[in-house]
Amino acid sequence: MRASSLDRGFARNAGALLLGQVVRVPVVALYFVVATRSLGVESFGRLSAVLALILIVSPFASLGSGAMVVKHGATRPSSTRLWLGAGLTLSGLGAVAAGTLVLLLSPWVAPASTGLVVVLALLVAELVGARAVDLAASVFVAREEMHLTALCQVLLPAMHLVTVGALVASPAGVDLRAWVLALVVSSLTSGVVCLTLAVRAVGRPTLGLAPFCGHWREAALFSVGIGVHTAHNDLDKVMLGRLDGPAGVGLYSAAYRLVDTAWLPMRAMLGAAWPRMFRHAQQGPVELVRFAGAVARPALLYSVLVVVVMVLGAGLVVPLLGESYSDSVPLLRVLAVVVLLRCLHYLPADVLTGMGRQEVRTAVQVGVLGLNVTLNLWLIPQFGVWGAAWATLACETTLALALWTALAVALRSSRRATPTGSEAV
Secondary structure, rough: OOOOOOOHHHHHHHHHHHHHHHHHHHHHHHHHHHHHHHHHHHHHHHHHHHHHHHHHHHHHOOOOHHHHHHHHHHHHHHHHHHHHHHHHHHHHHHHHHHHHHHHHHHHHHHHOOOHHHHHHHHHHHHHHHHHHHHHHHHHHOOOOOOOHHHHHHHHHHHHHHHHHHHHHHHOOOOOOHHHHHHHHHHHHHHHHHHHHHHHHHHHHOOOOHHHHOOOHHHHHHHHHHHHHHHHHHHHHHHHHHHHOOHHHHHHHHHHHHHHHHHHHHHHHHHHHHHHHHHHHHHHHHHHHHHHHHHHHHHHHHHHHHHHHHHHHHHHHHEEEEEHHHOOHHHHHHHHHOOHHHHHHHHHHHHHHHHHHHHHHHHHHHHHHHHHHHHHHHHHHHHHHHHHHHHHHHHHHHHHHHHHHHHHHHHHHHHHHHHOOOOOOO
């Protein structure tokens, strides 16, 4: 089989993930609508800012465990059980350390007057419940059982929707504290279900850190790369919460959440491709690039179409979310292009990782993150949410250009190292 072809196995995997996203997108969208309408702009802004902060630290708490499960489980299936156990061990230790740090820093980095109970509840939901779901999903990605990966991806937001729906329907009033406690229940329940399925698939995991011996640098690079990427996406919300207030971050997060929802089908395609990136990389860069090129064509087509639809349909935000979110309409029209820019930087980034150049990918992401922080510190105090929007577009564009440049340099270096044979480009 030519590595460049999208064979039936890949089509089946992508189809399973896409079907999962077909179910997940309306669930996430409905949860989003319920959250914005029930909490109001300010409480939704506080929720978004604190979640963004926790999502930034989450990859460092788990030290790239999910990525390690995928990479080593895809190439050595017998090791999947061991890596799951190591991931659970490290994620548990990291959750305690990272959670303590976030709690200590929250008075200075979370929006003013956000209670510690809210922060603690969201830490448990994300660093314990959602982390367990992610590790289980990584097991199924490594095994290319994408129907189970899709189940994990759908279950968590569906449980969120069910629990907050019950809260909204109850006679008690809805406030931010009750909302985050509902998220704790749904996250922990989802984590237990998904881990049970993963254990049934690969066997009982052995807790401990032994699999990481000799792989700490690789794990750290994955962790930094994922963490920096998350910070690149979410740091603006944290900074808006402190520099512009919860109302501003609520408006901005509403527009950004719609962009994230539109991105979900792309995650399905790239998620199906990721374990195969490592396998095709074993045949040499030329086969890896051919495979990535086959993935790129439908990915770019979808991204362009979504940008057009979002720009033309942005006016639907007001009837969907309410009049208080009317200022999110022009923000959405500007931020819509992020879908295309993400596609343009995910593709070279994943090829670099497949080539074993994760350190190059991470270095580029760290550099762009520094630019992101600088631009937000400069623009948000002067222009509020619009400063964050323009900083996002500038950084997404810079990241895409830098990663394509890095990939070109890496391929040229590979060509010099293997000037003849099937490995030459």
